[in-house]
Amino acid sequence: MPFQKMVTEMKEDSCRKLLLNVAERMPELVFDISSALKVDDKVEPEKPNTSIPGWCTCHNCQDMPSDAENLCCDTRPQNCISQRPEFDIYCFEPEVLDIANVMRNDVLVLAQDDDINRRRRHAAYRQFVLWRCGHLGTGNSVVVRSCCVLRIRRTFSDRNRQYRGFLPNRLV
Known part of the structure; x- marks a missing residue:
């Protein structure tokens, strides 16, 4: 079973436990995960510098x-x-x-x-x-x-x- 499908089918509690385990082992990944999950709908386009x-x-x-x-x-x-x-x-x-x-x-x-x-x-x-x-x-x-x-x-x-x-x- 592909990893992505496995994660989408996990129950919320299991998913939460998995993320906490990952965060304890590799804390730097938390920021990569959170940046990947952010939605940019409300972000205004940046003015070119x-x-x-x-x-x-x-x-x-x-x-x-x-x-x-x-x-x-x-x-x-x-x-x-x-x-x-x-x-x-x-x-x-x-x-x-x-x-x-x-x-x-x-x-x-x-x-x-x-x-x-x-x-x-x-x-x-x-x-x-x-x-x-x-x-x-x-x-x-x-x-x-x-x-x-x-x-x-x-x-x-x-x-x-x-x-x-x-x-x-x-x-x-």
Whole structure:
């Protein structure tokens, strides 16, 4: 029996239990499910914003230094990953970022960076990747979405506004 047919034939109580079980195991899916269920009947059409790049659908991106970094989360503006509550929890809680840094430095035997904003900014990028992609392993990397990079940079800014951007072959 196809999954979709099985779910539509489930009783409301069983469906509710299934969703609660999924939410406990994979909380990030709750937001994907809720965004898929939203009805946009009452949403007014968005006015075109000329500062939004053509490749951006969430309206929170801007052109990045390289083509590889011009990557959107591909959601509607109201569902942008960079605006989700779990993004705040995983990528902006100072305690989470500090613990992640201490663990990384211990495992890789690295000295702690003295610049707290740079340390937390880089930890936020790593937390985002871990949250959205899982553990990638040494030598593997992915591009963090432009909207998320911009929000992380605004929160943990460099005093000179100097950012390295995506380095595909970076090992550490």
